[in-house]
Amino acid sequence: MKKISSLVVVIIACLSVKAQKMSPADSAAKTEVYQPVPKIVVAGTSTITPPSDAVYLFDGKNLDEWVSTNHPSQKANWPVSNGIFTVDKKEGNIQTKKSFTNYQLHLEYRIPTNITGEGQLRGNSGLFLASTGGGDAGYELQILDNYNNTTYVNGQCGSIYKQFIPLANACKKPGEWQTYDVAWTAPTFNADGTLKTPAKVTVYHNGVLIQNNVTLLGETRWIGTPFYKAHGACPIKLQAHGDKSEPISFRNIWVREL
Secondary structure: OHHHHHHHHHHHHHHHHHHHHOOHHHHHHOOOOOOOOOEEOOOOOOOOOOOOOOEEEEOOOOOOOEEEOOOOOOEOOOOEEOOEEEOOOOOOOEEEOOOEOOEEEEEEEEOOOOOOOOHHHOOOEEEEEEEOOOOOOEEEEEEOOOOOOOOOHHHOOOOEOOOEOOOEEOOOOOOOEEEEEEEEEOOEEOOOOOEEEOOEEEEEEOOEEEEEEEEOOOOOOOOOOOOOOOOOOEOOEEOOOOOOOOOOEEEEEEEEEO
16 A cells, blocks of 8 residues: 555656746647638738718827726836837837727728747737736737748738637738727626627738637637636737847727727
8 A cells, every 4th residue: 555655656756846846938829720821812902991970099199098907097118109009028018098889990000110039929010909907918910020931821921819820921021011900899797697699800911801709718818728718898008028129019090999
């Protein structure tokens, strides 16, 4: 009996050592997908002017419609200059003052021409279609420089991060302005907190359809599988990713509530 007990102790100890050696990156790799690789599509050159009932979230003047994600009582402090604003990675994520359910969103972003890094460490940011809490909580549409830069395809630009691979790679080269046009249908929940209807999203990247009314599996998870938790209307969030590449910029962001 003592020998069996000793063996059990040894097995548990070995498993514990193995778990300790597994890094977060190792765990995250379990949900990375590398095939099929989306085809490359050359996008058009025009941008979309806002319709009459749209509300500007950024019109080139200031970030009055935005606050710090981790400190919602504090204003967003990303720098604004010459009609654009740029990510300040030290300040962390920012999100809209107002919360939304269903909406149409237009956003323009630019990867800097001097961008460096590879894979997920090159021009990484994210458009969180609904921010459900601090940090990176919510549902993420990936922003990344994937113009001649490869990574796992369910994490490349235009992916619903770790859930849906984009139908095409419509990325423009660094230095050019790029657009996202999004139709977001928020999830709904029953009185007991269980899921009633899941979130859905359609996305055009630079005028190219890349997500066609997909049904989300839950909130974004870097490690592990997506899940839903009950929530109501939520802010829209922009990510200050912690990689060391040069920060990206944004302009001309507007929304239509549906």
